[in-house]
Amino acid sequence: MTPTEYEYLRKFLKDNSGLDLSADKQYLIESRLLPLARKGGLSGITELVQKLQAGSRQLITDVVEAMTTNETFFFRDKVPFDHFRDHIMPEVIKARAARRSVRIWCAAGSTGQEPYSLAMCLKEMGAALTGWRVEIIATDLSQEVLEKAKSGIYSQFEVQRGLPIQMLVKYFKQTGETWQINPELRAMIQHRQLNLLHDFAQLGTFDVIFCRNVLIYFDQDTKINIFNRLARQIEPDGFLVLGAAETVVGLTDTFRPIQDRRGLYKPNDPRAAAAKPAIGAVPPRMAVMAGR
Amino acid sequence: MKTCLVVDDSSVVRKIARRILEGLEFQVTEAEDGSKALEICQRQLPDAVLLDWNMPVMDGFEFMGHMRRLPGGDQPKVVFCTTENNVAHIAQALSGGANEYIMKPFDKDIIADKFAEVGLIPVGQAMV
Numbered sequence: 001m002t003p004t005e006y007e008y009l010r011k012f013l014k015d016n017s018g019l020d021l022s023a024d025k026q027y028l029i030e031s032r033l034l035p036l037a038r039k040g041g042l043s044g045i046t047e048l049v050q051k052l053q054a055g056s057r058q059l060i061t062d063v064v065e066a067m068t069t070n071e072t073f074f075f076r077d078k079v080p081f082d083h084f085r086d087h088i089m090p091e092v093i094k095a096r097a098a099r100r101s102v103r104i105w106c107a108a109g110s111t112g113q114e115p116y117s118l119a120m121c122l123k124e125m126g127a128a129l130t131g132w133r134v135e136i137i138a139t140d141l142s143q144e145v146l147e148k149a150k151s152g153i154y155s156q157f158e159v160q161r162g163l164p165i166q167m168l169v170k171y172f173k174q175t176g177e178t179w180q181i182n183p184e185l186r187a188m189i190q191h192r193q194l195n196l197l198h199d200f201a202q203l204g205t206f207d208v209i210f211c212r213n214v215l216i217y218f219d220q221d222t223k224i225n226i227f228n229r230l231a232r233q234i235e236p237d238g239f240l241v242l243g244a245a246e247t248v249v250g251l252t253d254t255f256r257p258i259q260d261r262r263g264l265y266k267p268n269d270p271r272a273a274a275a276k277p278a279i280g281a282v283p284p285r286m287a288v289m290a291g292r
Numbered sequence: 293m294k295t296c297l298v299v300d301d302s303s304v305v306r307k308i309a310r311r312i313l314e315g316l317e318f319q320v321t322e323a324e325d326g327s328k329a330l331e332i333c334q335r336q337l338p339d340a341v342l343l344d345w346n347m348p349v350m351d352g353f354e355f356m357g358h359m360r361r362l363p364g365g366d367q368p369k370v371v372f373c374t375t376e377n378n379v380a381h382i383a384q385a386l387s388g389g390a391n392e393y394i395m396k397p398f399d400k401d402i403i404a405d406k407f408a409e410v411g412l413i414p415v416g417q418a419m420v
Binding site: 073077078079156157160161162164165166168169174 | 401405
């Protein structure tokens with residue numbers, strides 16, 4: 001996106017929705033408007049701006065909505081958290097009974113609703129995890145978003161999206177018009193800045209990786225590259241959780257879908273993966289071929 | 293079609309709530325205070341009640357107590373929708389038999405989320 005295009009969109013949003021973006025919100029615009037552009041068959045932000053300038057009324061509405069819709073909420077989509085509680089954690093608890101520790105990575109932790117939802121799920125399991133070391137690492141590209149996640153402070157509007165009222169009363173403390181998640185839950189999560197396009201091997205390996213609603217913003221080669229690198233950070237019996245609109249199918253064979261559990265994936269046998277030389281280390285385009 | 297009784301002394305709030313709930317395919321009836329709402333419930337219990345707290349004649353909390361004691365009165369899902377936004381009120385509502393609690397101001401997303409939470413609409417519908 002060129003500076004001119006960014007300035008145009010800033011003014012457009014200010015005029016059309018009152019949304020006031022500071023000078024460094026290119027990331028936010030791209031993350032919201034690229035999927036919209038792709039959905040409308042446009043090549044990218046440039047073409048989208050051209051259509052806006054031409055006065056496409058439907059697009060004006062769509063752009064405003066995409067930019068002003070609340071980005072994420074607690075227990076988003078519900079189903080993945082049911083899977084987490086009913087399927088993933090029981091298996092992890094069995095498999096890690098000896099070492100009594102579990103490592104979870106929220107690869108698109110955003111403003112914290114997802115990692116805190118997981119933390120609440122874990123708390124609700126109560127005695128089953130007594131004495132366990134639980135590590136949740138939440139990463140996001142944006143430092144600003146991470147700061148918000150770290151604070152654990154949410155508006156009245158935000159705590160009413162997806163969060164059952166009993167959970168609000170149980171795990172949050174009200175301060176004026178805002179609600180802050182309890183220190184005990186905040187302490188369960190480490191927040192780190194990370195761009196998924198960059199190396200993330202330093203994070204170590206995980207039993208569970210939540211990587212939801214972020215890969216949709218990347219092109220196919222990038223997705224494949226990220227999947228292959230995620231496969232190296234996940235335990236052989238670990239779980240990958242993707243967003244409702246995302247899949248590995250047709251992109252990589254490093255993961256396979258779990259039947260009847262939408263959005264849930266397991267890594268394929270590492271020996272099978274090892275038989276394909278340097279998968280993921282090769283340029284993405286080559287990896288596509290190796291995968292087929 | 294599921295039924296929802298909207299109880300609020302503000303006609304504006306009732307109108308907004310009606311529009312949202314009809315969008316979620318509810319058949320909506322309205323009452324302007326707890327006493328009128330109770331009369332409606334004595335004739336026929338709705339599937340859901342969207343319930344304001346502070347109203348003249350009979351407030352929402354008192355109404356809920358009476359309604360819960362009617363035959364079958366344990367069935368309707370009661371979702372409070374009030375400007376009372378402190379933990380004490382929320383806790384009181386829950387222990388008095390409320391299923392969910394909305395702090396005003398509200399919008400379509402919040403209503404859809406809360407109604408999905410108590411099983412009045414499928415989870416997927418809340419995302420539309």
